[in-house]
Amino acid sequence: MRAAVIGLGWWGKQIITYLHPSNKIQVTHGVDVQVEHLADFAKDHALILETDLNAVLNNPDIDAVILATPHSMHEEQALQIIAAGKQLFCEKPLALTSQGAKRILDAVQKQNFVLGIGHERRFEPALEEVLRAVKAGELGQILHVEANVSHNLFAKMSASNWRVQDQDAPAGALTALGVHLTDFFISLVGCPTHVRAKTGRVLKDAVGKDQVMVQLDFKEGITGSVTCLSTTPFHGRITVFGSLGWIEVKENGNVDWGLPSEMTITNSEAKRSFKSLPASNVVLKNFESWADAVAGKSVYRYTPEQIYNNIQVLEAIVYSSNHSSEIVAIH
Structure with a gap:
């Protein structure tokens, strides 16, 4: 191609x-x-x-x-x-x-x-393992999903950069960064039913909005949360809690840094095991998976419904944050 x-x-x-x-x-x-x-x-x-x-x-x-x-x-x-x-x-x-x-x-x-x-992000080895464990029922009934992925790369940009302008980043860092997390949650437990969000500027000299917090409700009573901060050094954590255990993924850097991810897996008896998963070229994996789907060799893992749902969530986050954290239903 x-x-x-x-x-x-x-x-x-x-x-x-x-x-x-x-x-x-x-x-x-x-x-x-x-x-x-x-x-x-x-x-x-x-x-x-x-x-x-x-x-x-x-x-x-x-x-x-x-x-x-x-x-x-x-x-x-x-x-x-x-x-x-x-x-x-x-x-x-x-x-x-x-x-x-x-x-x-x-x-x-x-x-x-x-x-x-x-x-x-769905091609990261650690997140592929989380998805496998959830779909296999190893965590039991999923109860809650949460993530905080933050970095200060945008803080170093000029105020005129499109990445920090409301026109292109109406939900602050979540517009480009947090949408990975909502996409991953949709792949785990489906589209949220309700969204509540707050964005703001904590540091007076911050470039654009530097804080985004989102609360999510899913079907079957599952809850979720996403936080993105754009004025703190890199932090990446994604946790999925179930009735039989939980898994936490800690990331050591942005996707282009080439650093491993650390996993903590906890069973129903609170016994923990640990894994370190090396970084891989997930951008290449995504593109080549798409190319195979275009050629009719495989099915692309992102369905049109999931892609659409993720934009519904983004739109709800923007609306909620602009309307005093009003709860927004997604249909």
Whole structure:
């Protein structure tokens, strides 16, 4: 599959680097509004640079487009890409509204395409083990899921950076960071039924919103919580509690740091065991899984319903945080 990456900022370049060893996806083109500073990167990765999305949409040699642009641009650009007959892989979040997500998913279905989504966290060995244990019933009845994944990478950005602007990050760091967590919870216990959220700025000199707290209700009385802080050093913890035990995953760094994850597994007698799981190229795993699905070789693990539900949750979080933490029902 020959692909173009749209948006050659930090993450767009990371995607190209992660895909370098792939024999399933070859990135041949890159598109960015500012290509002057990309000459060395393009040379190192044998990229043809363009400044206009239409240049790749009209190119018959390109099979797919990988979208890594500011969040508020996703919907319009995604629909352009699909209408041009190109397979689409979109970085998260797919859209900022559930209506926008539905329009994209409907367009994908109409073309009989497979939508790729940038939730590579589900491919992390530790989280794959959590999902396996939950689905196998090893934890018994699931009672509660919680996560706190925070870092201060955004705090070092200029206030003019799109990643900290309300237009592209209406739920603060959760817009780009916490949506991985809600996606994972949806894969574990389904879509939440109710959401309550609070966002704010604790540090006066913080760039954008630096605190997001979310409470989630799921079916069968399961509860959940998500916290994202953007002015503290890296912290990553995901815990799933069940009637027969619990599992906690502690992460030592961001996905691009290449550090192992630590797991604590506790049984019904409160006996604990520990595992250390090495980092792996989860970005490559996600993309190649998508490429296999496009080729009809496998089923992609992210269903359209799950992708849509995650945007419903994001939209509810934004609404709740903008309306005095009002409880929002998801239908």
